[in-house]
Structures are given as structure tokens and as C-alpha cells.
Amino acid sequence: HDLDARFSDTGTEDEFAVLGRTLNLLLDRVAGALRNEQQLTSELAHELRTPLTAIRGEAELALMKHPDAESAERFERVVALSDRMGSTITALLAIARGSAGSTARTTVKSLVSAALDNRPADPDVAVSADQLTDDEISAPIDLALRALSPLVDNAFQHARTSVTFAIAVHARRVDITISDDGDGVAVAEPETLFTSGHRGPASKGSGLGLALSRRVARSLGGDVNLTSAVAPTSFTLTLPRY
Numbered sequence: 001h002d003l004d005a006r007f008s009d010t011g012t013e014d015e016f017a018v019l020g021r022t023l024n025l026l027l028d029r030v031a032g033a034l035r036n037e038q039q040l041t042s043e044l045a046h047e048l049r050t051p052l053t054a055i056r057g058e059a060e061l062a063l064m065k066h067p068d069a070e071s072a073e074r075f076e077r078v079v080a081l082s083d084r085m086g087s088t089i090t091a092l093l094a095i096a097r098g099s100a101g102s103t104a105r106t107t108v109k110s111l112v113s114a115a116l117d118n119r120p121a122d123p124d125v126a127v128s129a130d131q132l133t134d135d136e137i138s139a140p141i142d143l144a145l146r147a148l149s150p151l152v153d154n155a156f157q158h159a160r161t162s163v164t165f166a167i168a169v170h171a172r173r174v175d176i177t178i179s180d181d182g183d184g185v186a187v188a189e190p191e192t193l194f195t196s197g198h199r200g201p202a203s204k205g206s207g208l209g210l211a212l213s214r215r216v217a218r219s220l221g222g223d224v225n226l227t228s229a230v231a232p233t234s235f236t237l238t239l240p241r242y
Contacts, residue, residue: 003031003034003035004031005027006024006027007020007021007023007024008020009021009024037096038096041092041093041096042093042096045089045090045092045093048085048089049086049089052082052085052086052089055078055082056078056079056082056083059075059076059078059079059082060075060079062075063075063076063079077120080118084118087142087145087146088146088212090142091142091143091146091216092212094143095215095216095219104139104140104141105136105137105138105139105140106136106137106139106140106141106144107133107134107135107136107137108132108133108134108135108137108167108169108174108176109132109133109134110141111137111141111144111145111148111176112129112132112148112165112176113132114141114145115145115148115149115152116129116152118145118149118152119152119153119156122156124161125156125159125161125162125163126161126162126163127162127163127164127165128162128163128164128165129164129165131165131166131167132165132167133167133169135167135169135174135241136241137174137239137240137241138220138221138239138240138241138242139220139221139222139239139240143216143219143220144220144239146212146213146216147213147214147216147217147220147222147224147237147239148176148178148213148237149213150209150210150212150213151178151210151213151224151235151237152178153209154178154180154209154210154235155178155179155180155182155233155235156180158180158182158183158233159180159181159182160180160181160182161181162180162181163178163179163180164178164179164180164232165177165178165179166179169241170241171241172240172241172242173222173238173239173240173241174238174239174240174241175236175237175238176236176237176238176239177227177234177235177236177237178234178235178236178237179228179232179233179234180232180233181231181232181233182233183230183233184229184230184231184233185226185229185230185233186229187229190226190229193210193226194210194211194213194214194224195211196208196211210224210235213237217237217238217239220239220240221239221240222237222238222239222240223237223238224236224237224238225238
């Protein structure tokens with residue numbers, strides 16, 4: 001939690017003093033690597049935000065020219081996706097800088113509602129979210145949304161007819177389980193699902209969604225796990241209450 005913290009050097013040559021100096025050298029290397037990663041992430045974020053802002057601006061200018069309904073819908077989608085990508089960049093930057101923790105809070109209902117609002121309506125898929133509560137989550141909604149959204153996208157992508165949200169409130173955590181009635185997960189080792197770049201045979205994504213979801217959740221003090229592989233397929237997002 002503190003890149004500058006080091007063990008005190010007593011100036012002696014006993015075992016504890018030698019161990020302290022050795023650990024300080026190791027901490028110097030770790031701190032240097034983390035600072036390099038933070039700098040690289042900041043530079044990448046800047047390079048991504050500049051063209052992203054231009055893309056959003058072009059889409060908004062096109063909307064001002066009163067295009068036909070179909071074109072307007074597409075441009076509005078571009079604006080919405082640009083905003084979503086921008087918030088993802090912000091979330092990743094906060095994680096890389098170690099500033100994901102925050103005193104900001106949200107509620108289960110607000111979080112799930114925001115995740116559903118980010119998705120276009122699908123008339124073929126029924127959504128069951130009757131158990132939403134006003135229980136608080138100890139996380140800012142933008143980062144919690146980055147953890148939940150990939151799970152929601154995954155459920156809608158594979159569902160045949162239904163997506164269900166189930167909420168379990170515990171003393172110090174909230175479990176949000178997203179289930180779908182799709183074909184299920186056919187992997188020998190479920191943990192491979194959370195490896196960056198892992199994609200199923202029928203996947204059209206980049207293989208980063210679940211890995212990002214878990215990384216963000218863990219940075220907030222929670223986790224993401226596959227809790228049912230088939231009938232239904234369920235992923236559970238755990239977030240802290242305090």
C-alpha cells in the first residue's frame with residue numbers, strides 16, 4: 001500500500017539487519033516496476049482518450065445534422081459505446097494506480113439497473129431481477145459497474161430465453177449471481193475462463209471481459225467466480241458491504 005515504505009537499517013550485521021537490507025532491495029525493484037507500469041498505463045490512457053474523444057465528437061456532429069432514424073440510432077450507439085469505453089479506461093487507470101479503493105458507495109439496485117441500462121433491449125430474452133435490494137455496497141458505482149457489466153454481457157450473449165439476477169446479502173458482503181439458460185460452459189478447468197485472451201469456440205469477443213471483471217472486483221475487495229457451469233450457467237460477483 002506504500003511504495004516508499006522500507007525496513008529500518010540498524011547498521012549492524014546480525015541476521016535481521018541483513019534480512020532487512022535484502023528486503024529493502026527487493027522492495028526497491030518492486031516499486032520501480034510498479035511505477036513503470038503506472039506511467040505506461042497513464043500514457044496509454046492518454047493515447048486512447050484522444051481518438052476516443054474525436055470519435056464521440058464526430059458522432060455527435062452527425063446527430064446534429066438530423067439523419068434518418070436508423071442512422072441516428074447508430075450514431076447514438078457510437079456515443080454510448082464511446083462513453084462506456086471511456087469509463088473502462090478510467091477504471092483500469094484507477095486500478096493500475098492503486099486508487100480503486102474509495103469511500104464512495106452504491107446500492108445493489110442502482111448497480112444492476114445501471115448494468116441493464118447499458119444494454120440494448122432484447123425482446124427474445126426475459127430478464128428476472130425481482131430480488132434487487134437497496135443494500136449498500138462499499139464501492140464506487142463506476143468501478144463496480146466495470147466488474148458487473150462483462151458478466152451481464154456474457155449472460156445475454158449466451159442466453160436462449162432468460163437472464164436472472166439473484167442477490168444474497170451477508171454480514172460483510174453481497175453476492176450478485178447472474179444466470180442464463182444457454183448451453184453452459186464446457187471447460188475442464190473453470191479458472192481458465194478468467195485468463196486474459198481466453199475465448200470459447202463460438203465467442204466473438206476478445207477474451208478480456210471475464211478477466212477484467214475479476215481484476216476489478218478483486219481491486220475492490222471482492223471476487224468473481226463461476227458458480228454453476230450448466231443448467232443454469234451462473235457467475236457470481238462478490239462485493240464488500242463495509
